[in-house]
Amino acid sequence: MVELIDGSENVSVHGIFNWILLLAIFSVITCIGNYIGYEHPIGDSLVGMGILSLITLIGVWMERKLPLNISSIIYISVIGIIIALPIMPTSSFVLHYVSQVELLSIVTVFLAYVGIGMGKSWNEFKALGWRAVIVTILVIASTYLGSAIVAHIILVLTGVPV
Amino acid sequence: MGEGIISNNDDSTTDVQHIYRNKTDKRILKKNPWKDYGLHISVLVLVIIAELIGPIEINLSKSVSVSIMPLLYTMVLGLIFYLAKPITWIQRKQARVAEGAMMLFIGVLIAKLAVSSGQSIHLIFQMGPALMLQELGHLATILIALPVALLLGFKRETIGMTNSIGREPEVAVVVDKYGFNSPEARGIFALFIVGTIIGTVFISFLTSISVSLLPLHPFAFAMASGVGSASMNAASLGPTLAAFPALETQIEAFAGFSNLLSFSVGIYIVIFIAIPLCEKLYSILEPKIGRDAIIDEDGGE
Secondary structure, three states, X not given: XXXXXXXXXXXXXXXXXXXXXXXXXXXXHHHHHHHHHHOOOHHHHHHHHHHHHHHHHHHHHHXXXXXXXXXHHHHHHHHHHHHHOOOOOOHHHHHHHHOOOOHHHHHHHHHHHHHHHHHHHHHHHHHHOXXXXXXXXXXXXXXXXXXXXXXXXXXXXXXXXX | OHHHXXXXXXXXXXXXXXXXXXXXXXXXXXXXXXXXXXXXXXXXHHHHHHHHHOOEEEEOOOOOEEEEOHHHHHHHHHHHHHHOOOOOOOOHHHHHHHHXXXXXXXXXXXXXXXXXXXXXXXXXXXXXXXXXXXXXXXXHHHHHHHHHHHHOOOOOHHHHHHOOOOOHHHHHHHHHHHOOOOHHHHHHHHHHHHHHHHHHHHHHHHHHHHHHHOOOOHHHHXXXXXXXXXXXXXXXXXXXXXXXXXXXXXHHHHHHHHHHHHHHHHHHHHHHHHHHHHHHHHHHHHHHHOOOOOOOOOOXX
8 A cells, every 4th residue: 555655756758658559559459349349340449549548648648747736537537528529620520439439348458457456455355354345345335325316316306307 | 623624635635646647657657568468468368258258147036137247357357367376477567567557548438438428518517416416425335334334343444444435535535634554544445455356346236236126317327336436437337338228328428427526526525524424423423332443353454
């Protein structure tokens, strides 16, 4: 856990090159999975992944280069929302290609990396014991259900049709 | 007291971003992560296997079914790859690279959700009240998990363990408020680690069962899927999309927006409402139902 809080490092051109290559690898794997699972043409989905990778790249670059204290998640969300707005000229191009990449195809690849990455926490997990597991399960279940039930009540009160 | 809260708040917002930035930078900027081709080829193989098997539906009873999505196979197989002795090309170093790369790939996932949100922006405005108020639904965890944690023998750890779902931003808030070596921080570290290992799998099953059992609005499930980390969001979206295939874009839009709110508005709810509420409930309940401390025998450092 000590890794959570230690010093920052500088971004170089070399670093950006690493980001681009990683995103390219990720895109190719996702498009192959997207083709096998959903039979979307690889060419179109590669363009879609290219758009998403570019948004990511701009977001992480802005987080590090701009003096504002804003997380890349926020930059990426804002850029993604803006270029897809129905009034934007970019909208039809972006939607056509990005819709070729299924969300679940991206997630499937993403979680493979997560699975390998979380192997590191395995020994700490085993040491924590069953009480921590029970509390964690309760925390996740009650947060999820609490959120779903409140959302449902508000949706019904504001008259949103199912 | 008031000043303390405000300064804590500033520090924690800075910390939240540093966690992501440092992890990513340290792992992937110094080394050349793409050279770890064993790692990437393994991921490709896992993805091909998972997509070829496809989703499996298990009927628990007539009305309740659990769907297991390819995303769960790749995650569990990834963990097995790391733990399996014969697989020598996936070691601690690769796990660190995978973790750093994952921080970058979250961006692609967020970008995809953002594009869906942009496309359905009118719906987001229309559903504004539900999206904002469901964040308060997260507080249910305090009312349910805190008494149980006390009954199980946790002490001050309960305040860290039950204030929220305990992903990176909340860990930063608790560490910042109570200090790295405090029992509260120990509590949220435990939650963080257990959540990392079982959270994604558990929320996927929970969603499957909830979607087939509870008669809630499809958008409510979509908003609830955004409660935790990006991977938990993703794992919960799988069964939700499978249950309501006609509403794909809207569900993605709400899930993405709700996850964004969890990361931005959510930490302020934790700072200003959840932690004070935990403290209050702890001071009321601990003398009544608290047990002898178990932390020593139970392996907490």
